[in-house]
Amino acid sequence: MREILDDIERWQAQGKRVALARVVAVEGSGPRLPGAAMAVSEDGEVAGSVSGGCVEGAVVTEALGVLSGSAPAKLCTFGYSDDEAFAVGLTCGGIISVFVEPLEW
Amino acid sequence: MFDVLAADIKAERPVALAEVIEGPADALGSKLVVRPGPPVEILGSLGNPDLDRVAGRDALGELAAGITVTRHYGLRGEARERAVSVFIESFAPPPRMIIFGAVDFTASLVKIAKVLGYRVTVCDARPVFATRARFPQADEVIVSWPDRYLGEVGATLRPRDAVCVLTHDPKFDVPAIVSALGTSVGYLGAMGSRRTTDERTERLRAVGVDETSLARIMAPIGLDIGARTPEETAVAICGEIIAFRAGRRPPSLRDQEGPIHRDRVRVTEP
Numbered sequence: 050m051r052e053i054l055d056d057i058e059r060w061q062a063q064g065k066r067v068a069l070a071r072v073v074a075v076e077g078s079g080p081r082l083p084g085a086a087m088a089v090s091e092d093g094e095v096a097g098s099v100s101g102g103c104v105e106g107a108v109v110t111e112a113l114g115v116l117s118g119s120a121p122a123k124l125c126t127f128g129y130s131d132d133e134a135f136a137v138g139l140t141c142g143g144i145i146s147v148f149v150e151p152l153e154w
Numbered sequence: 155m156f157d158v159l160a161a162d163i164k165a166e167r168p169v170a171l172a173e174v175i176e177g178p179a180d181a182l183g184s185k186l187v188v189r190p191g192p193p194v195e196i197l198g199s200l201g202n203p204d205l206d207r208v209a210g211r212d213a214l215g216e217l218a219a220g221i222t223v224t225r226h227y228g229l230r231g232e233a234r235e236r237a238v239s240v241f242i243e244s245f246a247p248p249p250r251m252i253i254f255g256a257v258d259f260t261a262s263l264v265k266i267a268k269v270l271g272y273r274v275t276v277c278d279a280r281p282v283f284a285t286r287a288r289f290p291q292a293d294e295v296i297v298s299w300p301d302r303y304l305g306e307v308g309a310t311l312r313p314r315d316a317v318c319v320l321t322h323d324p325k326f327d328v329p330a331i332v333s334a335l336g337t338s339v340g341y342l343g344a345m346g347s348r349r350t351t352d353e354r355t356e357r358l359r360a361v362g363v364d365e366t367s368l369a370r371i372m373a374p375i376g377l378d379i380g381a382r383t384p385e386e387t388a389v390a391i392c393g394e395i396i397a398f399r400a401g402r403r404p405p406s407l408r409d410q411e412g413p414i415h416r417d418r419v420r421v422t423e424p
Contacts, residue, residue, distance in 0.1 A: 050163060051245075054160050083243070084222045121182065124176060146175075154183075154185065
C-alpha cells in the first residue's frame with residue numbers, strides 16, 4: 050500500500066475517482082502476499098500490482114466496473130480451473146482473492 | 155478515513171485496517187481503522203457494535219504481531235461462526251537496519267536495504283566519514299561509537315531488524331557486536347576476511363562472549379554467491395538477511411571454507 054499512496058493522492062488531487070484492489074488471500078503458489086495492493090484511476094491509470102502480471106488486466110476491468118457502479122465492492126477470485134466462471138488464470142497454479150472497492154471512505 | 159490511514163502509513167506509525175470482505179451485502183466493504191496509540195483509537199464501523207469491539211481487539215493483537223490475516227465471526231462478533239469474514243491488514247513500521255562503519259560497502263548496502271524497505275541508520279565514530287553527503291539514501295547518519303549508540307536504541311530492536319557491522323576494525327566491531335548481542339535483533343552480521351573473522355571470534359571469547367552468542371553472528375557476512383563489488387556484496391548481505399527471516403539456509407560464507415574471493419568461472423561462447 051505504501052508504494053501507491055503518492056499516486057492515489059495525485060489522482061485524487063486531480064479530482065479523479067480511484068478504485069483500490071488488495072490481495073486478501075493466496076492459496077498455493079502465488080507471487081504476492083495478502084496486502085499487495087493496486088490502485089486504478091477512473092482514466093485507467095494503474096499503480097502497484099497484485100500478482101506477477103497475470104491478473105492485473107482483469108483487476109483493472111473489475112476496478113473500472115466498481116467505479117462505474119456495477120457493485121459497491123467486490124471479492125474477485127482468480128486462478129480456478131473453472132474456466133467458465135474465471136477466465137483469467139495464474140500460470141503458477143495458485144489462487145488469489147482480490148477485494149476491489151471504490152476509494153471513497 | 156483513508157486519509158488517516160494513509161497519513162499513518164506514510165509517517166511509519168503502526169495502524170491496521172479491518173474490512174468486511176465476505177458477509178451480508180450491506181456490510182461488504184465496511185471497515186475499521188485501528189490506531190494503537192496510546193490512546194487506542196478505532197474509527198469506522200463494521201455494522202455492529204459487538205463485532206466492532208471484537209474485530210477491533212483482534213486487529214490490535216494482529217498489528218502488535220505484524221500479522222495480516224482474515225478472521226471469521228458471527229454477525230455480532232461471535233467466535234467460531236463464519237457469517238462475516240474480516241480482512242485485517244497490519245501496517246507495521248518498516249524493519250530497521252543499523253550499519254556500523256561508514257565504509258565504501260556501506261553506501262551500496264544502504265541502497266539495497268532501502269529497496270527492500272528497511273529504515274536504515276549508518277553509524278560511525280569518525281565524523282569525517284559519517285556524513286549525510288556520503289549516504290544520501292540513509293534515513294539517519296549518526297556520529298557515535300557503536301556501543302554507545304546501541305546503548306540508546308538497542309532496546310527497541312526486534313527479531314525482524316538487522317545489524318550489519320562493516321567496520322572490520324576490532325576497536326569498533328568488538329564493542330559493537332557485544333552490544334548487539336545484548337539486544338533482540340534478529341540478524342547480526344559482521345564483515346571481514348576469514349582471518350579477521352577468526353581473530354575477532356577470539357577477541358569476543360576473550361571478553362566473555364559464550365558459544366551460543368557467537369553462533370548468532372553471521373561472519374563472514376553474506377551469502378556465498380561470489381560477490382566482489384560493493385554492490386554485489388550488498389546483494390549477498392541482503393540475500394542472507396531475507397533467507398534468515400524466511401528460515402532458509404542457502405549457502406552462507408560462514409558455512410564454507412576457503413577463500414571468499416575465488417576466480418570466477420569464465421563462460422565463453424563455444
